[in-house]
Amino acid sequence: AQRVTQPEKLLSVFKGAPVELKCNYSYSGSPELFWYVQYSRQRLQLLLRHISRESIKGFTADLNKGETSFHLKKPFAQEEDSAMYYCALSYSGTYKYIFGTGTRLKVLA
């Protein structure tokens, strides 16, 4: 079955340090992958979509089909990056999203 794994429940980094939020997926075909962010008391917001290959708020994510990963990276964390981050998978034949359990990022001053 299709699955998304985010191994870290909590990731704490200092301001200015690099950040990597891990996401691995289980799907044998061509996936579509997303990162959503949820700031405190706000809604889930789309951060990145792998097919867009954009950099949003300094974050990037590259799909690695060999490792079935879609890790989220930022070279220099900011305090305002503190939030809950969810990786999500969709695939051919469905429009539903399969979410990981999320990683809470805390950026310390």
Added chain:
Amino acid sequence: EPEVTQTPSHQVTQMGQEVILRCVPISNHLYFYWYRQILGQKVEFLVSFYNNEISEKSEIFDDQFSVERPDGSNFTLKIRSTKLEDSAMYFCASSEQGNQPQHFGDGTRLSIL
């Protein structure tokens, strides 16, 4: 920027009662979704809706649940005979097309007593 809106933000209901959760999707979106998140667990897909019918549903979405688009703007989730385990955050989402990113509402926290 247009947003998906959900009402109420918090609903408290006695076990066995029926609840209706309401959503107003973004106006030019054609695909609508419900997800739920039990406290401490992952966001889970319930159902997708397109062209006035269910296009996909999960195993969770059994006969206790139903969805409806009663008019041109609202999209509702009805839960009959609520159980304690229905307590969760329910998120509505919409997308312009099925393969476009989904936009989520703030959620409705449902508490079953």
